[in-house]
Amino acid sequence: MSGPAKRIRIAVAGLGIIAHTAHLPLLRRRGDLFEIVALADLSPSRLAETGHRYGVDPERRYADAARMVTDGGCDAVLLATSGSHGDLAELALRAGVPVLCEKPLAYTLAETARLTGLGTGGAALMVGYMxxxxxxxxxxxxxxxxxxxxxxxxxxxxxxxxxxxxxxxxxxxxxxxxxxxxxxxxxxxxxxxxxxxxxxxxxxxxxxxxxxxxxxxxxxxxxxxxxxxxxxxxxxxxxxxxxxxxxxxxxxxxxxxxxxxxxxxxxxxxxxxxxxxxxxxxxxxxxxxxxxxxxxxxxxxxxxxxxxxxxxxxxxxxxxxxxxxxxxFEQELVAFHAMVTGGVPPLTGxxxxxxxxxxxxxxxxxxxxxxxxxxxxxxxx
Missing domain, CATH: 3.30.360.10 (Dihydrodipicolinate Reductase; domain 2)
Structure with missing residues (x-):
């Protein structure tokens, strides 16, 4: 009989509409697989309110998503910020942190070229096409x-x-x-x-x-x-x-x-x-x-x-x-967990x-x- 799945620590960058309506509620629902350990957002009020709601320690609430990534203390990161995610994805992959990235992955092919080859086994990033x-x-x-x-x-x-x-x-x-x-x-x-x-x-x-x-x-x-x-x-x-x-x-x-x-x-x-x-x-x-x-x-x-x-x-x-x-969205999170813990390739990398x-x-x-x-x-x- 297999044991319980490994619970991974996840950091979430960007606390806008898709985070509030889908990602954060489902990460909480799937508390058997995920623990939310850090949050990042440009709005101090939204960061404080969301951090309190999801039990994230004040010292793990960041105005700067890049700093959240480089500070470590997580097993994976979810990128739900607006605009291109190329720079943050590159930063995370270079730090050895697997990424679930909301679309668009990037704005330019040059950004995606910089991501190629980073991470483990080519399966360290999933694009969020739920x-x-x-x-x-x-x-x-x-x-x-x-x-x-x-x-x-x-x-x-x-x-x-x-x-x-x-x-x-x-x-x-x-x-x-x-x-x-x-x-x-x-x-x-x-x-x-x-x-x-x-x-x-x-x-x-x-x-x-x-x-x-x-x-x-x-x-x-x-x-x-x-x-x-x-x-x-x-x-x-x-x-x-x-x-x-x-x-x-x-x-x-x-x-x-x-x-x-x-x-x-x-x-x-x-x-x-x-x-x-x-x-x-x-x-x-x-x-x-x-x-x-x-x-x-x-x-x-x-x-x-x-x-x-x-x-x-x-x-x-x-x-x-x-x-x-x-x-x-929940099935996507389960697949992301399998990517992080078992190296299962995502449907879109x-x-x-x-x-x-x-x-x-x-x-x-x-x-x-x-x-x-x-x-x-x-x-x-």
Missing amino acids: KQYDPAVAEAARLLAELGGPERVHAVEVTVLHAGGDRQLRFANLPPAPADVPAEEVVRLSGAGARLLDAAVGADPGARTLYQILINSVSHDLSLLRLFTGAPATVEHVATWPLTPDGPVEPSVEISGRLPNGARYGIRWLNLPGYPAYRETVTLHHAHGSLELVFPSPYLLNAPTTLTVVDHHGGGERRAAYRSVTEA IAGGAADLRTSQQVVRRYGELTGAAIGGEAAG
Whole structure:
């Protein structure tokens, strides 16, 4: 009989929305696997309140995430700060600390190149694509393998109805954004992010906005394409358009191209601030039917993703639904624990994170070709 799992000490950098709605509650829920031993955030009030709530000693609450990492005293670190995570991930890996990194892993391929080869056995960093660990996704992958694998896929269609954050988070009763983040830190981080965007895609405002949508949201769909079929082989069509002339700053986005096996993919990310609820649909069509995944808002813990299997039976159409209330974020944490304690490779590590950046830059480059926008940085190469 095997004994209890090793409990690992984890430090959390960034105490924003995703930390409060998902990571911290689930780390507490899985107290059999994790102990929260350190926190970092730029807001003193949020750091104090969260530290008190989760029982973290005041001396292990940091305004500087880098110092938290270098001070040690933990077995792993979770990076949920805003912007690129390249520098903090590199710092942790060089210190021998495994990393669970929220997307985006980085803004530039140069950052991911610096991470390559760091850590133990190449399995020291997991990118936080929780949808890859969703039980319905795992079941779809199993069924696809039974059908014959990626070669059987004829087309993949993705539609994201991106409701406004207020509609996605109304249930959570989150406190207002803290007003005590030092102004000089806001300026510093904004400048660092701007320089990385320049290095990634250049100065064109439309290209920068598109790139941020891709690496911050559409990257989840790119991760599912990699899991099911492999990363896109081509990016042939790219379009962006506003909701109305006075609509949201972020446009809607449409992308399509060819998959490695010659099949086609299409992604439509629709920015709909007033839409009633977030909804994401990923459908894999094959010669004999379809596998359709419908995801609810990622902030709703234990809300089931629905997998609908469509095939033929007795001369007609058969539909079967699969649902599980097992939380994808929790499954991701269990997989991260297995990576830290047993060296089990993650579904997405550094190479996968870099692949999604590369695809995103290909999208921006094609956007420039189609619109005449001046694309710079890595995306121009």
